[in-house]
Amino acid sequence: MISSSLFEVLSFGAGGWGAALLKAALTTTALSIAGFAAGAVLGGLAAFARLSGGALGAALADGYGTLFRGVPDLLTIYLLYFGGSVGLTVVSHWLGGQGFVGLPAFATGVAALAIISGAYQAEVYRGAYLAIHRGELEAARAFGMPHPTMLRRIIAPQLLRYALPGLGNVWQLVLKDSALVSVTGLVELMRQAQVGAGSTRQPFVFYCSAAALYLIIALLTGALFRRAERRSLRGVRIA
Amino acid sequence: MDIAFLADVFRRLLSGLPLTLKLAGTSVALGLLIALALATTLQGGRPLFVWLIRGFVAAFRGTPLLAQIFLIYYGLGQFRPFLQDIGLWSFFREPFWCAILALTLNTSAYGTEIIRGGLQSVPLGQIEAARACGMSPWLVYRRITLPIALRQALPSYGNEIILMIKGTSLTSIVTLTEVTGIAEQIISQTYRAIEVFACASAIYLALNFIVTRLIGWLERRLSPHLRTAPNLMPSSSPRGASA
Amino acid sequence: MKTIGKLASLAALTISALMWGAAASAEDRPTAITIATEGAYAPWNFTGPDGKPAGFEIDLANDLCARMKVTCTIVLQDWDGLIPALNVGKFDVIMASMFITDKRLEIINFSRPYAIDPSTFAVAKTSALAKAGMDGEYDLNDEAAAAPVIEKMKPLVKGLAVGVQAATTNQQFLKKYFDGVIDIREYKTTEQHDLDLAAGRVDALFAQSTALAATLGKPEYSAYTLAGPKFIKGVFGRGTGAGMRKKDTTLLAMFNEAIGSAIADGTVKRLSLKWLKADVTPPQ
CATH class of the missing domain: 3.40.190.10 (Periplasmic binding protein-like II)
Known part of the structure; x- marks a missing residue:
C-alpha cells in the first residue's frame, strides 16, 4: 500500500508533493549558504578580537563563543525569533519610527545561523591563524612588506588552507541546524516535510524524503569542500 | 526585571533537569559502547562491515537530528502492525525510548568517527613494542591501543557530549517534558517567551560549563606525561601554542 | 548569482519591513495587514502541497479583508508562538481557531466571536x-x-x-x-x-x-x-475570535464591524458548512 501511494504522494503533478519538497530543499540550501557566509564575517571579527583586540575585545569574543556553543541551537533560534523583533522595534523608535517592526522568517533564520556558526567559525579561524608559521610573518616584515600586502600574500592563502577542513565541518553543522529554523514557520525542507506528513498522514515517506534530500546536499557540498581543500594544498609537500 | 517570576521559572525548569540528564546520560553511554564496537570493527577492515558502517555514519552525520527524531517517532509509528508482530511495539510506543534511540544512533555515528581518529593516531612503535614483549592481540588492544586512542579522542568526545546535551532539547517535540519542553509549557501559560527561553539557556549553559570542566580535568589527569614542567615555558603566549 | 539575488531580495524585504513598521500607527486606518494562522488544524486552517494556507479561516479572512478594504497577507506560525509573536510584532492579527478566554484577554484583544464550536x-x-x-x-x-x-x-x-x-x-x-x-x-x-x-x-x-x-x-x-x-x-471562553494587539483599537473596530456583517449576510454560515460540515455561526 505504501509503495503504490509513494509514487502519487511524491509526484510532481497536481496534488503531488515532489515540487514542493524540491523547492523547500532549495530554500534550505539558500538559508544555509546565507547563514554560513554571514557567520564567516562574525567569526572572522570574533577571531580577530581574540587574537589582537585587547583584553576587552578578547573577553567579549570569548564570551560570545562560550555562550553560543553552550546554549542549544533551538533556544538560540527561539530567542532571536522572539527577541529580534523587540530589538528592531526599539532601534526603529530611536530613529523616530512608530509601531512594531517584524523581521521576515528568512532573515531571522539567516541571523540565527550566522550567530551560531560564527561562534564555531571563530575557533576555526583562530586555530588556522595560529598554525601559520611565525617565521614567514617575520620574514615578510623584515622585507618591509606593508601590512595589507602581507595579509593578501602571506596570511590569507595559508589561513584558508588551514581553515578549510574545519570550515567544512561547520558548514555541515549549519546545513543541519537550518532544520531547526522550521520552528519560525519558514517553509524550508523540514517544515515542508512536517506539513506533508500532517496532511497526507504518511510521515514515513515525508521524513525519509527530507532525510534523503539533506543527505544529498550534505554529500554534494562535502565533495565541493574536499575539492577546495585539495586545491588549497597545491604545492604543499605532504609527509 | 521581575525577579520573583524568574525565580519561579527557574524552579519549574529545574524539575525537567533529571529527564534532560537521563536522556543525555543514557544516549552518551550507549553511544560510546556502540561507537567503540563500530570503530574497532572498522580497524579490522573487512569490506562488508566497513561499507555498512560507513553508510551508517554518513546517513546519521549527513541528516539533521530533528529529522531522525521525527522519522523514528512519527515515521515508524506508521508501521505499528508490523512492529507489533515482531514484538517491538512496546518499545516504539514510548516517546522516551524513541528519543533515546534517535539520540543514541546519532551520537554513535559521530563517536565512531572520533574514536576511529583516536585509534589511527596511536603510534605504531608502541604497538610494535607491545607485540615484541609477547602481548596477545587482545592484550595489546586493551592495554596499549585503546587507552591511548581514548586519551587522544577525549577533547573531541567532550564536544560531542555537549552537542548531545544540546540535542536533548529537540525531544520536546515528541511530547517529552525535559527543560525545553517545560519552557514551552510555561510560555504557553505566561506568553513571556524571551525571559523563559533565557532562563532555560542559562541552565544548559551551566550544565555544559560543568561538563567542559570535568572533561578538562579528566584530560589533565590522563596525561601527566604530556604536562610541561612548571615555569620553563609560559604557556599563555599564543606563540607557545603554534606547534 | 542565485545567492546574490536571494541576498538582495532579502535586504529589500528587511528594508521594506522597517519602513512599513515605521509607517503604521494606532490612529491611522491600516490599508495592509498581516494575518497569522497555524496551518495545521484542518479543516479550520491547513497547508496544501503548494505551501499555501487553506481552510475555513483562510476563506473567512479573505472575505473580511475585502469587507474592510485592506490587502492582507496570510502567514503561518506554530501554535505555541502565536501570541508571543503577535505581541513582538511579527504580524497584526491571529485567526487560528483561538478561543476568547479571560487569560488571553489579559495579554491581547479579541474581536467578537466568528465561530462557536464545542x-x-x-x-x-x-x-x-x-x-x-x-x-x-x-x-x-x-x-x-x-x-x-x-x-x-x-x-x-x-x-x-x-x-x-x-x-x-x-x-x-x-x-x-x-x-x-x-x-x-x-x-x-x-x-x-x-x-x-x-x-x-x-x-x-x-x-x-x-x-x-x-x-x-x-x-x-x-x-x-x-x-x-x-x-x-x-x-x-466565549468562542473563536480574531486576536489583535491591545493598542490596535482601530483595527479591532474594523474587524468587529466586518464580522458582524459577515454573520448577518450568512457568509460565516456558508463557509462553515463548506469546510466544517456544520454550522458554527455564533448568535448575532
Whole structure:
C-alpha cells in the first residue's frame, strides 16, 4: 500500500508533493549558504578580537563563543525569533519610527545561523591563524612588506588552507541546524516535510524524503569542500 | 526585571533537569559502547562491515537530528502492525525510548568517527613494542591501543557530549517534558517567551560549563606525561601554542 | 548569482519591513495587514502541497479583508508562538481557531466571536466512553449541570492516554477536570496527535468537535468515534475570535464591524458548512 501511494504522494503533478519538497530543499540550501557566509564575517571579527583586540575585545569574543556553543541551537533560534523583533522595534523608535517592526522568517533564520556558526567559525579561524608559521610573518616584515600586502600574500592563502577542513565541518553543522529554523514557520525542507506528513498522514515517506534530500546536499557540498581543500594544498609537500 | 517570576521559572525548569540528564546520560553511554564496537570493527577492515558502517555514519552525520527524531517517532509509528508482530511495539510506543534511540544512533555515528581518529593516531612503535614483549592481540588492544586512542579522542568526545546535551532539547517535540519542553509549557501559560527561553539557556549553559570542566580535568589527569614542567615555558603566549 | 539575488531580495524585504513598521500607527486606518494562522488544524486552517494556507479561516479572512478594504497577507506560525509573536510584532492579527478566554484577554484583544464550536473526545468505538452513549452539550459555567456529567465520565476514561494540543484551552480543560484520571500527552500540533492516534500511542484525543470529525472521516480512523458530551464556555471562553494587539483599537473596530456583517449576510454560515460540515455561526 505504501509503495503504490509513494509514487502519487511524491509526484510532481497536481496534488503531488515532489515540487514542493524540491523547492523547500532549495530554500534550505539558500538559508544555509546565507547563514554560513554571514557567520564567516562574525567569526572572522570574533577571531580577530581574540587574537589582537585587547583584553576587552578578547573577553567579549570569548564570551560570545562560550555562550553560543553552550546554549542549544533551538533556544538560540527561539530567542532571536522572539527577541529580534523587540530589538528592531526599539532601534526603529530611536530613529523616530512608530509601531512594531517584524523581521521576515528568512532573515531571522539567516541571523540565527550566522550567530551560531560564527561562534564555531571563530575557533576555526583562530586555530588556522595560529598554525601559520611565525617565521614567514617575520620574514615578510623584515622585507618591509606593508601590512595589507602581507595579509593578501602571506596570511590569507595559508589561513584558508588551514581553515578549510574545519570550515567544512561547520558548514555541515549549519546545513543541519537550518532544520531547526522550521520552528519560525519558514517553509524550508523540514517544515515542508512536517506539513506533508500532517496532511497526507504518511510521515514515513515525508521524513525519509527530507532525510534523503539533506543527505544529498550534505554529500554534494562535502565533495565541493574536499575539492577546495585539495586545491588549497597545491604545492604543499605532504609527509 | 521581575525577579520573583524568574525565580519561579527557574524552579519549574529545574524539575525537567533529571529527564534532560537521563536522556543525555543514557544516549552518551550507549553511544560510546556502540561507537567503540563500530570503530574497532572498522580497524579490522573487512569490506562488508566497513561499507555498512560507513553508510551508517554518513546517513546519521549527513541528516539533521530533528529529522531522525521525527522519522523514528512519527515515521515508524506508521508501521505499528508490523512492529507489533515482531514484538517491538512496546518499545516504539514510548516517546522516551524513541528519543533515546534517535539520540543514541546519532551520537554513535559521530563517536565512531572520533574514536576511529583516536585509534589511527596511536603510534605504531608502541604497538610494535607491545607485540615484541609477547602481548596477545587482545592484550595489546586493551592495554596499549585503546587507552591511548581514548586519551587522544577525549577533547573531541567532550564536544560531542555537549552537542548531545544540546540535542536533548529537540525531544520536546515528541511530547517529552525535559527543560525545553517545560519552557514551552510555561510560555504557553505566561506568553513571556524571551525571559523563559533565557532562563532555560542559562541552565544548559551551566550544565555544559560543568561538563567542559570535568572533561578538562579528566584530560589533565590522563596525561601527566604530556604536562610541561612548571615555569620553563609560559604557556599563555599564543606563540607557545603554534606547534 | 542565485545567492546574490536571494541576498538582495532579502535586504529589500528587511528594508521594506522597517519602513512599513515605521509607517503604521494606532490612529491611522491600516490599508495592509498581516494575518497569522497555524496551518495545521484542518479543516479550520491547513497547508496544501503548494505551501499555501487553506481552510475555513483562510476563506473567512479573505472575505473580511475585502469587507474592510485592506490587502492582507496570510502567514503561518506554530501554535505555541502565536501570541508571543503577535505581541513582538511579527504580524497584526491571529485567526487560528483561538478561543476568547479571560487569560488571553489579559495579554491581547479579541474581536467578537466568528465561530462557536464545542470540544469533545474521540475514542475507540469499543471503549467504555463510546458504549456509555453519553451526549448533549454542557455549559461549563453552569456548574450544577456540568459537574455531575464530568464525574460520571471519569470512571469511563480512567487510565486512557489522551492526546491534546499544548497551550490550548482543550489542554486546560483536561488539566482542570481530568488531571490524575487520564494520562495527558501534549503535542505541538493536532496533526501530530492525529498521527499518534493512528499509531496507537494514545487511546483518545480531545479537541474541537469539527476538527475531530474531519480527522475521523479518514479511512485510518474507522475504528474511532466522537464520544461523550460536548463542552462550551468556562475555560473555553466565549468562542473563536480574531486576536489583535491591545493598542490596535482601530483595527479591532474594523474587524468587529466586518464580522458582524459577515454573520448577518450568512457568509460565516456558508463557509462553515463548506469546510466544517456544520454550522458554527455564533448568535448575532
